[in-house]
Every structure is written in C-alpha cells, then in structure tokens.
Amino acid sequence: MNFDDTLDNARKFGAAAAASLSRYGIAPTPAAYAVWYTYHAGHIPDLVSAIATIIAAGNGPTDGDCESLFGRFLSGTAEAKVVEDTSFALQEALDIAVSALRDASEEANDYADILNKTSAALKSSSLSSVPLHDIISALARRTAKTVTHNLQLQGRLQDSATELQTMRSTLASVHLEANTDGLTGVANRRRFDTVLRNEIARAGAENHPFSLIIADVDHFKMFNDTHGHTVGDQVLRSVAGLLTSLVREGDTVARYGGEEFAIILPGISVEQAAATAERLRASVASRKIIQRGSGTPVGSVTMSFGIAEYRGTETAHSLIERADRALYAAKAGNRNIVCGVNR
Structure with a gap:
C-alpha cells in the first residue's frame, strides 16, 4: 500500500x-x-x-x-496490525467529522429559520407592536450563539483533521519500515520486487528502457571471519551508503540478500549502466575501512558487478537471471570488475 x-x-x-x-x-x-x-x-x-x-x-x-x-x-505482520488499528481509528475520526457536520447543518437551518421569521415580522404591519430594539437584541443573541457553535465545530473538525494526519504519518512510517532493510537502510527485497514489477509494467506501456545491476562484495565471508560480524555489518552499511550516494535520485538501491546488492536504473541502457557500475566499483575499492570504536584500519573491500538491460518480453526472473550470470562471470574472473550482458 x-x-x-x-x-x-x-x-x-x-x-x-x-x-x-x-x-x-x-x-x-x-x-x-x-x-x-x-x-x-x-x-x-x-x-x-x-x-x-x-x-x-x-x-x-x-x-x-x-x-x-x-x-x-x-x-506484513507489523503493517497488517497498523492497517487494522488505523482502519478502526479512521472510522472513528470520520464518525466524529460527520457528526460535527450534521450538527452544523442543523444549527444553520435553525438560524435561517430565525432570520426568515424576523424578516417576515419586519415586513408585516405588526412591526409597531414589537419594539425594534427587541428584534435587534434577539438577533444579536442568536447570532452570538451561532458564532459560538461554529467555533466549537471548527475545533471538532480540527481535532479530526489532526487525528487523520497522525494516522497518515503512522501508516507512512510503517510502510517505510516494511520496505527498508533493517541493517543497511536501503530498500529490502520486498521493495526491490515491487519496483522491478513497476518498471517492467512501465517498459511495456511506454517502451521505456531500464537496466539492472547486481553486485556482490568480494570475499565477504573471509572478511567477516577475519574481522568479525560487527565489522562485517559496518562494511555492508558503508557500501550501501556509498552506492546510494552515487546513483541518481530516481534509482533504487536494494539489499538483495547477504552481501549482494541490486540497483534498478530507469531510463538507462546497458552501456550507461556499465559506466555507472564502473564508477561504483572504483569508489568502493578506494574506500578505506576504519573499525568504529577502536579506529583501527582494517583494509578495504572490492565488489563485482553484473549488468543486464531489460528485454521487452522477458519476465523479472529472466532479467535477474541474466544479471546474475554477468555477476558470476565477473566473479569467475579476477573479481573487482564489471561484466555486462548485451541486449
């Protein structure tokens, strides 16, 4: 949602x-x-x-x-619970708003009725029997009552609007959490799948090109075993942040699984994606990793990149498979390289 x-x-x-x-x-x-x-x-x-x-x-x-x-x-467990709770709260807020508007309608009708009767009295010959100041005083009292009622109504509607905004913010927060990788802060696999489906639908409807990069941190298990999982997690967060900072605003960086990342590049050909991947590869390789807390240098890591451009009739599975094959080719070589798959 x-x-x-x-x-x-x-x-x-x-x-x-x-x-x-x-x-x-x-x-x-x-x-x-x-x-x-x-x-x-x-x-x-x-x-x-x-x-x-x-x-x-x-x-x-x-x-x-x-x-x-x-x-x-x-x-999604958390999302479903919030949807359920918020649906009830939404109904309650709407009930309050509807009740306030109903009261406003009744008040407006009553006020209109008073004005109509006063107008009729002013036009009739009985005006002389009713002191003019009495009519003005009655109208003033009724107008003051209506103003007070409208201020109360405004407060009730404002409360409802505040409650609706709070619910909207709650749902947005849960939605973001449900689509974000907890360790790295980039999109998770669920979000990746959704964006990929949308890009495939867009490509079919608008003949809009896009490319997929799948990248893997080289020898990550060995790095993890040598320096520990805490440093390994730090590396994954650092890589995720670097990748995100170097792609365009409309691109999607996702943690695909373990030490693998996927990047969806709308409007990009395989040649352009290769240039992007090369820039990412060089940036990751040049980054020195300093252990947090101790400040101890622990070296650097490299990444291998596989690229594929979407073909007009293929499925998401086929596109991912081709990008994976390109990644395997990169890792089968010297690693720390970019391999692409032509259309």
Whole structure:
C-alpha cells in the first residue's frame, strides 16, 4: 500500500472502496477495506489484476476472496496490525467529522429559520407592536450563539483533521519500515520486487528502457571471519551508503540478500549502466575501512558487478537471471570488475 496519498485522494479511494464493499455485499472489515482501497488506488498491480480476474469470472469477490487477497498482498505482520488499528481509528475520526457536520447543518437551518421569521415580522404591519430594539437584541443573541457553535465545530473538525494526519504519518512510517532493510537502510527485497514489477509494467506501456545491476562484495565471508560480524555489518552499511550516494535520485538501491546488492536504473541502457557500475566499483575499492570504536584500519573491500538491460518480453526472473550470470562471470574472473550482458 502507498500511504503517501493526499487527503483528497484518500477520501476518493476510501469512498470507492466503501462503494465496492456495498456493491459486492462484502463485510466492511479492516482487511476488506484495505484490499479495496489498494485496488482503487492502483498501488499494487498484481492485486488489481487478481481482483480483475475474479470479477471477470462472473462470481464476484467474496469475503473469503478479500481475506485471501489481504494475506497475499498486504499482510506484513507489523503493517497488517497498523492497517487494522488505523482502519478502526479512521472510522472513528470520520464518525466524529460527520457528526460535527450534521450538527452544523442543523444549527444553520435553525438560524435561517430565525432570520426568515424576523424578516417576515419586519415586513408585516405588526412591526409597531414589537419594539425594534427587541428584534435587534434577539438577533444579536442568536447570532452570538451561532458564532459560538461554529467555533466549537471548527475545533471538532480540527481535532479530526489532526487525528487523520497522525494516522497518515503512522501508516507512512510503517510502510517505510516494511520496505527498508533493517541493517543497511536501503530498500529490502520486498521493495526491490515491487519496483522491478513497476518498471517492467512501465517498459511495456511506454517502451521505456531500464537496466539492472547486481553486485556482490568480494570475499565477504573471509572478511567477516577475519574481522568479525560487527565489522562485517559496518562494511555492508558503508557500501550501501556509498552506492546510494552515487546513483541518481530516481534509482533504487536494494539489499538483495547477504552481501549482494541490486540497483534498478530507469531510463538507462546497458552501456550507461556499465559506466555507472564502473564508477561504483572504483569508489568502493578506494574506500578505506576504519573499525568504529577502536579506529583501527582494517583494509578495504572490492565488489563485482553484473549488468543486464531489460528485454521487452522477458519476465523479472529472466532479467535477474541474466544479471546474475554477468555477476558470476565477473566473479569467475579476477573479481573487482564489471561484466555486462548485451541486449
């Protein structure tokens, strides 16, 4: 799920989700709401396709389908818990806002009724029987009451807006945590898979090129065994930070697993990716590693890089496999080199 939606979009997607739940007779549970919100927002293409397939089959999504879809696409443990808690809190905040607006409508109607009656009295011949200052005093009292009520309403709506903003921030934080590698701070495998799917979809729709780099820290196990896991973790964090600092803002650096990193480069050919990888390789090799705490130099590390440019009809698995083959070729040689796979 994408929790960076604007408030207007959140309202729009939320209303569409509620309408779909009603249309298909689905119980409005937090999980079902999250599934349909995500569907209408289009944040997870695979979820959208899965629902489209169910609808096309003619049976219509069921409560069980929603539970299954939530489990497949949205059920990270921490994220799912926050989604559930926040869904209830969201409903509560909306109930408060709706109640405040209903009260405002009733107050406005009452005030309009007073004004209409006063206007009628002023136009009638009975005006002389009612002192003008009494009419003005009554209007002043009623106006003061309406102003006080509106100030209270403003406060209630402001509280609701603050609560909604807090929920949005909470969801955004959990979403970020669920897509970030805990050790290095770069994207995790889950985020990598999502970005790669999106880039493949974009390439198909817009004929937009992109390339993939898979890189591996050379002899990392030996380095770990020699200097210890604490220093090894420091190396991985340092490498991740260096890679991130040297790529473009729209590129995605992810920890692919262990000492492997993957970099998705939108709009980049294999030749351009090779130049980027060479710059990264040279920067990593030149970086001296100092053990934190003791300040003891522990040498340096190198990385091998494999590159592949996306082919218009291939799957994510095929692209990763080709980049992996290029990486294996680099490691089978002298290591600390860049190997690319032509289109």
